[in-house]
Amino acid sequence: MSELALLGGPKAVPAYDEEMFHWPRVTPEMEEAVLAVLRSGDMSGIGITREFEKKFAAWMGVKYALASPNGTGALQEAMFAVGVGMNCELICPSLTYWASCLPAVGLGARVVFADVEPDTLCLDPASFEAHITPRTKAVVVVHYLGHPADMDPIMEIAKRHGIKVIEDVSHAQGGWYKGRRLGTMGDVGACSMMSGKSFSIGEGGMLYTNSKAVYEKALTFGHYERIGEIKDLKLPEGAGKLPWGGCKHRINQIASAMGLCQLGKYEREIAEIDRAMKYFWNGIRDIEGLRMHYPEKWENSTKAGWYEAKLFYDAQAFGGLSLTRFAEALRAEGVRDIACGCNTPLHHSTLFSRIDIYGGLGRPTANLFDPSDAAVPPGALPAAEAANDRLLGVPSFRRFRPEELDLYIAAYRKVAAHYGDLLTGDRKEKAEGIFYHF
Numbered sequence: 198m199s200e201l202a203l204l205g206g207p208k209a210v211p212a213y214d215e216e217m218f219h220w221p222r223v224t225p226e227m228e229e230a231v232l233a234v235l236r237s238g239d240m241s242g243i244g245i246t247r248e249f250e251k252k253f254a255a256w257m258g259v260k261y262a263l264a265s266p267n268g269t270g271a272l273q274e275a276m277f278a279v280g281v282g283m284n285c286e287l288i289c290p291s292l293t294y295w296a297s298c299l300p301a302v303g304l305g306a307r308v309v310f311a312d313v314e315p316d317t318l319c320l321d322p323a324s325f326e327a328h329i330t331p332r333t334k335a336v337v338v339v340h341y342l343g344h345p346a347d348m349d350p351i352m353e354i355a356k357r358h359g360i361k362v363i364e365d366v367s368h369a370q371g372g373w374y375k376g377r378r379l380g381t382m383g384d385v386g387a388c389s390m391m392s393g394k395s396f397s398i399g400e401g402g403m404l405y406t407n408s409k410a411v412y413e414k415a416l417t418f419g420h421y422e423r424i425g426e427i428k429d430l431k432l433p434e435g436a437g438k439l440p441w442g443g444c445k446h447r448i449n450q451i452a453s454a455m456g457l458c459q460l461g462k463y464e465r466e467i468a469e470i471d472r473a474m475k476y477f478w479n480g481i482r483d484i485e486g487l488r489m490h491y492p493e494k495w496e497n498s499t500k501a502g503w504y505e506a507k508l509f510y511d512a513q514a515f516g517g518l519s520l521t522r523f524a525e526a527l528r529a530e531g532v533r534d535i536a537c538g539c540n541t542p543l544h545h546s547t548l549f550s551r552i553d554i555y556g557g558l559g560r561p562t563a564n565l566f567d568p569s570d571a572a573v574p575p576g577a578l579p580a581a582e583a584a585n586d587r588l589l590g591v592p593s594f595r596r597f598r599p600e601e602l603d604l605y606i607a608a609y610r611k612v613a614a615h616y617g618d619l620l621t622g623d624r625k626e627k628a629e630g631i632f633y634h635f
């Protein structure tokens with residue numbers, strides 16, 4: 198009989214400890230802060246939100262921060278604020294969640310997809326440059342799955358072509374790239390703070406920038422009650438105080454109160470996560486065929502919070518064993534909550550290539566400028582297309598508990614050592630990935 202639990206052996210992780218993974222951590226202080234907002238009835242107020250914004254900006258070391266009800270809204274106002282609008286293009290890596298780019302379509306712009314780098318899974322600078330046209334107004338750089346994008350070449354290319362840079366920091370709040378804060382290198386940073394994210398306040402988004410012009414323009418999009426605070430931006434006569442985006446981006450102060458508490462403990466929490474994840478990684482890093490998705494090649498660069506951590510899986514090192522079969526064996530060992538694969542590349546989405554979203558154009562919205570077929574052909578963005586089948590999930594350890602971590606290390610080591618037993622019965626299924634858009 199094989200030692201593997203999938204084939205009748207004992208489990209490496211006999212029991213699941215919910216506390217190791219539970220997120221976000223809700224403290225009595227946070228409960229009190231939320232209750233205080235409820236009791237005061239001031240959910241639609243602004244005072245707590247302003248305090249949250251001020252402290253968030255100080256944490257990031259920037260001048261301005263602006264909270265929104267979700268990351269999608271923060272990203273859309275960031276796009277608007279740097280000038281994305283009618284008759285222009287926005288470049289975005291294909292491997293991301295739809296909110297990194299789809300809001301641009303609502304602004305009248307066209308999305309152009311670029312490839313990612315195979316090792317960072319973030320925007321490939323060469324592919325970015327190859328997709329620039331005279332219409333390119335901005336690029337969205339996603340620090341994907343917590344990994345910093347290679348900002349130095351990206352910023353150099355953007356500057357040379359006069360392109361605005363929006364950083365989507367939804368997966369990497371508090372992370373660093375070569376000693377610089379993620380979200381502070383481009384023209385504007387924006388992030389989600391929904392429950393699953395590392396910096397979590399339930400639902401919420403944040404825009405942050407050093408540019409007063411960007412901040413004030415963002416205010417006009419959906420923060421109509423704050424338009425009167427605009428000092429430098431010259432609004433056209435008669436602009437009044439209506440939101441230009443037709444949106445209302447005021448965040449619920451319950452979430453802002455959570456955010457204030459989160460700021461007080463987040464660095465401590467992600468330091469513990471970092472310690473736990475590195476302990477786990479050190480326990481398996483000698484296994485040939487498994488490599489952590491981590492910015493090892495740069496100094497002072499981190500994966501803050503390790504959002505949705507992944508290992509690159511090299512099937513060849515395991516006799517061609519499929520990623521899904523390897524994961525099945527891990528789950529049988531008691532390794533729960535591992536998601537293999539990642540977002541399905543967006544350039545495969547029919548929404549972007551086939552549909553006249555708003556009607557009236559008479560052809561797919563993506564064919565805004567070129568009436569011919571806008572579908573990006575298969576194989577055009579190879580690294581994004583290959584990613585889903587390379588990524589083996591890793592549990593999101595939130596506590597540094599070496600004894601428990603050792604059990605998980607043992608599980609990965611056991612499956613890797615006995616992979617030969619799994620070759621028979623391998624159905625070679627595809628990684629499940631995350632499908633949002635068909």
Ligand SMILES: Cc1ncc(COP(=O)(O)O)c(C=O)c1O
Binds near residue numbers: 293367
């Ligand atoms: C990369 C990325 N950008 C933007 C968003 C949108 O944020 P929200 O869900 O808060 O609107 C998400 C996820 O939710 C995301 O993963």
